[in-house]
Amino acid sequence: MIKKETMKIISINVIAKETVEMVLQNEYISENAAPGQFLHISVSGCTLRRPLSIAAVNRTAMTVTILFKIIGKGTKRLSEYVEGETVDVLGPAGNGFPLKNLSKKDKVLLIGGGIGVPPLYFLGCTLKELGYDVQAVIGFQSKDFVFYEERFKKLGETIVVTNDGSYGEKGFVTDMVDKITSFDRYYSCGPAPMLKAVTNTFQDKEGYLSFEERMGCGIGACYACIIPTNDGSNYKKICQDGPVFRAEEVSL
Amino acid sequence: MDLSVSLPGLELKNPIMPASGCFGFGREYSQFYDLSKLGAVIMKAATGKERLGNPTPRVAETASGMLNAIGLQNPGVEKIVETEIPFLSKFHIPIIANVSGSTMEEYVNVATVLNEAEDLRAIELNISCPNVKEGGIQFGIDPHMAATVTEKVKQASNVPVYVKLSPNVTNIVDMAKAIEAAGADGLSMINTLTGMQIHLPTRKPVIANKTGGLSGPAIKPVAIRMIYEVKQHVNIPIIGMGGIETAEDVLEFLLAGADAVAVGTANFQNPFVCPEIIDALPKVLETYGFSSVKEATGGAHKHE
Numbered sequence: 001m002i003k004k005e006t007m008k009i010i011s012i013n014v015i016a017k018e019t020v021e022m023v024l025q026n027e028y029i030s031e032n033a034a035p036g037q038f039l040h041i042s043v044s045g046c047t048l049r050r051p052l053s054i055a056a057v058n059r060t061a062m063t064v065t066i067l068f069k070i071i072g073k074g075t076k077r078l079s080e081y082v083e084g085e086t087v088d089v090l091g092p093a094g095n096g097f098p099l100k101n102l103s104k105k106d107k108v109l110l111i112g113g114g115i116g117v118p119p120l121y122f123l124g125c126t127l128k129e130l131g132y133d134v135q136a137v138i139g140f141q142s143k144d145f146v147f148y149e150e151r152f153k154k155l156g157e158t159i160v161v162t163n164d165g166s167y168g169e170k171g172f173v174t175d176m177v178d179k180i181t182s183f184d185r186y187y188s189c190g191p192a193p194m195l196k197a198v199t200n201t202f203q204d205k206e207g208y209l210s211f212e213e214r215m216g217c218g219i220g221a222c223y224a225c226i227i228p229t230n231d232g233s234n235y236k237k238i239c240q241d242g243p244v245f246r247a248e249e250v251s252l
Numbered sequence: 253m254d255l256s257v258s259l260p261g262l263e264l265k266n267p268i269m270p271a272s273g274c275f276g277f278g279r280e281y282s283q284f285y286d287l288s289k290l291g292a293v294i295m296k297a298a299t300g301k302e303r304l305g306n307p308t309p310r311v312a313e314t315a316s317g318m319l320n321a322i323g324l325q326n327p328g329v330e331k332i333v334e335t336e337i338p339f340l341s342k343f344h345i346p347i348i349a350n351v352s353g354s355t356m357e358e359y360v361n362v363a364t365v366l367n368e369a370e371d372l373r374a375i376e377l378n379i380s381c382p383n384v385k386e387g388g389i390q391f392g393i394d395p396h397m398a399a400t401v402t403e404k405v406k407q408a409s410n411v412p413v414y415v416k417l418s419p420n421v422t423n424i425v426d427m428a429k430a431i432e433a434a435g436a437d438g439l440s441m442i443n444t445l446t447g448m449q450i451h452l453p454t455r456k457p458v459i460a461n462k463t464g465g466l467s468g469p470a471i472k473p474v475a476i477r478m479i480y481e482v483k484q485h486v487n488i489p490i491i492g493m494g495g496i497e498t499a500e501d502v503l504e505f506l507l508a509g510a511d512a513v514a515v516g517t518a519n520f521q522n523p524f525v526c527p528e529i530i531d532a533l534p535k536v537l538e539t540y541g542f543s544s545v546k547e548a549t550g551g552a553h554k555h556e
Contacts (some may be wrong), residue, residue: 221276
């Protein structure tokens with residue numbers, strides 16, 4: 001259940017270009033967070049909260065890790081917080097990546113782009129713990145933006161792609177089709193054009209996508225962050241019905 | 253401390269209600285607290301048929317506020333009567349429906365369908381939504397059209413009608429007077445101010461609808477000024493709104509002339525803002541020398 005909680009900042013570090021990793025401590029959130037869920041974080045001086053997905057959870061240390069890219073006023077301000085300060089969050093928010101109907105033999109592919117990579121790390125850790133075979137393709141703009149490569153490699157076979165080829169493979173995550181081994185299901189998070197390309201590339205596979213959108217309340221009351229369903233007949237609320245949807249459920 | 257307020261159709265145990273469009277139909281906020289604590293609840297807009305609303309982005313943050321262009325997304329008045337009002341009825345607080353439309357007929361139709369809802373206590377007539385292309389706002393910027401729609405909805409409805417005023421007008425007093433003369437039971441003010449924000453990298457408006465309604469603390473002084481002016485010229489009660497975040501803000505609205513208030517944008521930052529304001533209000537009223545909410549209403553006019 002979503003709650004309003006105070007989280008203490010345990011650490012805050014720049015881990016790649018414009019990319020900040022923040023470790024937050026709170027018993028309730030760390031115990032209840034599932035992969036794919038997000039925190040709706042209040043940032044001082046901002047009218048609206050900022051939705052940021054959960055990148056990792058350590059239940060022993062009661063910590064939750066979030067990663068964000070400094071792209072505007074809110075994320076800039078959040079990057080200026082220091083260890084020991086607290087942040088007010090609503091969370092865990094949204095529905096995570098569904099793990100139901102995944103059979104023990106099923107192989108899973110994680111496809112992440114840029115700041116869409118973090119929730120897949122939490123998912124990958126969870127799948128690994130449950131004994132699944134995980135492989136990952138993670139894409140970034142260029143070398144300076146790459147993060148979590150080593151961590152993903154501990155989960156399974158991992159391909160790093162940069163758009164300009166300055167690190168790892170050159171191109172887009174969907175260009176790696178020939179390099180990945182067979183899989184049964186994929187989970188993806190990243191910019192909308194990437195999600196669209198992923199959906200088109202893996203039409204015959206069961207896939208789940210996590211979306212981001214400008215949000216208001218973050219709990220489903222304000223109807224700001226909607227996405228049309230695939231048949232165009234209705235909308236889903238990203239914050240409440242998502243942020244994860246089946247690839248064929250929504251219109252990209 | 254007496255927080256109660258008695259208005260046409262509305263016996264409020266306190267003057268605090270969530271504003272339309274910022275609280276859905278209450279379900280999401282009921283996860284956080286018992287809604288029976290509220291003075292009343294104003295539901296999200298109802299239109300004749302289901303509306304899917306505008307493309308995204310629908311919101312953008314501004315200095316001390318936000319822009320929104322949701323576009324009146326709602327499941328349609330019949331669904332609201334069937335499923336949403338019964339849900340809210342469980343909390344035993346007055347329920348107010350926000351009635352929207354694109355044509356005179358739609359307004360009348362929505363008000364008529366709402367007559368079937370036994371637990372509805374009042375209507376907030378939304379002639380001021382800036383975010384739908386046709387209708388809506390037209391009724392809110394022309395005093396004659398505003399008066400006509402008020403009259404027709406009054407005839408159609410069996411509950412009191414509070415007309416929600418748009419601040420996007422040259423003379424708010426003329427609008428208020430025309431609506432009072434047309435038989436409105438009360439006023440609700442103010443709706444959002446039309447605004448725009450342009451995204452530098454793309455050189456395009458951030459909001460897909462291009463323009464959106466500005467809300468939040470940024471508009472509070474506008475709301476206070478308009479309520480203050482209208483209060484001097486009309487005798488029907490006013491539900492005040494526009495950027496309220498604290499019990500002190502509530503007192504300011506009461507002093508300007510509001511009888512009760514609605515809290516909107518602040519719910520997004522703090523889901524508990526309404527109950528927290530209700531808890532803080534007695535102390536604030538006492539600090540400034542009041543023994544009831546009623547006593548504070550219009551207080552700023554008494555020193556002239």
